[in-house]
Amino acid sequence: MSLSEQQAASLSAETVVVAAGRPPRERDEPVNPPLVLSSTYFGTGPLGDGDRGYGRYSNPTWDPFEEALGQLEGAELPGLLYASGLAAVSSALSLVPAGGVLVMPSHSYAGSLVMATELAAKGFLELRTVDIADTDAVLAQLAPADGRPASMLWLESPTNPMLGVADIRALTAAAHQAGAVVVTDNTFSTPLVQQPLTLGSDVVLHSVTKYLSGHSDVVLGALVTSDAGLRASLLHHRTIHGGIAGPFEAWLALRGLRTLALRVERSQASAAVLAERLSTHPRVGSIRFPGLASDPGHERAKSQMKGFGSVLCIEMAPVAGVSGSGESLSGADAADRMIRALKLWLPATSLGGVESLIERRRRHAAEPASVPDNLVRLSVGIENVEDLWADLEQALAGLGR
Numbered sequence: 592m593s594l595s596e597q598q599a600a601s602l603s604a605e606t607v608v609v610a611a612g613r614p615p616r617e618r619d620e621p622v623n624p625p626l627v628l629s630s631t632y633f634g635t636g637p638l639g640d641g642d643r644g645y646g647r648y649s650n651p652t653w654d655p656f657e658e659a660l661g662q663l664e665g666a667e668l669p670g671l672l673y674a675s676g677l678a679a680v681s682s683a684l685s686l687v688p689a690g691g692v693l694v695m696p697s698h699s700y701a702g703s704l705v706m707a708t709e710l711a712a713k714g715f716l717e718l719r720t721v722d723i724a725d726t727d728a729v730l731a732q733l734a735p736a737d738g739r740p741a742s743m744l745w746l747e748s749p750t751n752p753m754l755g756v757a758d759i760r761a762l763t764a765a766a767h768q769a770g771a772v773v774v775t776d777n778t779f780s781t782p783l784v785q786q787p788l789t790l791g792s793d794v795v796l797h798s799v800t801k802y803l804s805g806h807s808d809v810v811l812g813a814l815v816t817s818d819a820g821l822r823a824s825l826l827h828h829r830t831i832h833g834g835i836a837g838p839f840e841a842w843l844a845l846r847g848l849r850t851l852a853l854r855v856e857r858s859q860a861s862a863a864v865l866a867e868r869l870s871t872h873p874r875v876g877s878i879r880f881p882g883l884a885s886d887p888g889h890e891r892a893k894s895q896m897k898g899f900g901s902v903l904c905i906e907m908a909p910v911a912g913v914s915g916s917g918e919s920l921s922g923a924d925a926a927d928r929m930i931r932a933l934k935l936w937l938p939a940t941s942l943g944g945v946e947s948l949i950e951r952r953r954r955h956a957a958e959p960a961s962v963p964d965n966l967v968r969l970s971v972g973i974e975n976v977e978d979l980w981a982d983l984e985q986a987l988a989g990l991g992r
């Protein structure tokens with residue numbers, strides 16, 4: 592590969608996303624890695640985990656992305672690609688021993704919560720959900736005076752969709768003291784904004800579907816760790832449970848990764864502008880964005896992130912009298928009507944693509960009831976920020992004064 596670990600460590604992340612995971616610098620080598628479509632590999636002799644062998648064990652098209660992601664997260668080992676973010680969640684949760692205790696944010700990504708809840712219902716593990724922003728409450732669940740210590744601490748920061756910010760350093764230190772493994776879902780931040788391994792986490796998780804691939808045309812997940820033992824367990828789980836990445840998706844993800852730094856820079860800057868403007872709009876009841884000085888997670892985010900990401904949430908205010916009809920709307924109805932009036936923002940789930948997406952989260956049956964029904968999540972893309980604002984403004988204006 593084109594970049595050694597030492598080289599990657601001496602370059603800025605904006606360069607690594609472009610330079611990592613390329614074929615050798617030798618005459619007539621392609622500058623981009625090829626897409627390899629083969630379910631099996633020529634060979635004789637012993638075969639085990641980590642060997643090329645067969646298409647479920649490995650694929651040369653995974654390697655450059657896995658190497659680049661490992662370098663970006665500051666890991667000593669390449670990452671592991673999975674069929675989806677949730678396939679990576681499944682593999683990470685397999686590290687909890689039978690009957691072990693899992694401490695998880697009550698506002699984790701809904702799919703992660705559903706999986707953990709179902710595993711707990713079957714008696715495979717004990718689930719303790721916590722407000723991840725409340726450090727003392729999490730500490731109490733990691734090592735309760737009258738209960739068993741945790742086997743795994745799950746972190747997501749900022750959380751999806753509530754944008755709660757965890758004190759990653761303090762929580763990982765306490766989890767390690769309790770003997771727990773720490774997994775951090777870093778999907779919202781990307782390694783350019785936050786590096787959980789350097790803050791103490793053992794494993795980092797990504798829904799590669801989101802910012803890393805960045806074009807809403809791929810579903811993929813990844814795990815990264817510097818711990819060889821953990822990586823071997825995860826690789827074995829991936830091989831045996833079979834949640835592997837398609838080679839074409841892996842190829843597209845690396846293509847998307849090349850522009851990650853530019854996309855993150857633009858979307859973060861636009862999110863900050865839109866958050867400021869939305870925070871004073873009369874139709875917006877409240878806003879969560881760690882970049883706002885008034886946000887409860889602001890100082891903590893500043894201490895562990897380089898920027899504040901580009902997802903924000905608003906709670907729509909109820910409307911007493913819509914102009915024209917005079918009808919009144921609940922906050923949830925106002926949110927639905929505003930979203931339907933948008934012409935540029937795409938009403939769709941997901942986040943982290945080049946296009947700006949907007950969604951009322953409770954339209955998902957699996958979304959926890961503790962997420963307010965008038966909560967709208969905005970994923971800011973890379974369009975011109977004034978065009979994005981003009982569209983929001985006209986849709987909000989349609990609700991009346």
Ligand SMILES: *Cc1c(COP(=O)(O)O)cnc(C)c1O
Binds near residue numbers: 676677
């Ligand atoms: C989307 C998402 C996931 C799940 O990833 P998929 O690729 O959809 O399986 C996990 N965590 C977070 C924070 C996400 O946003």
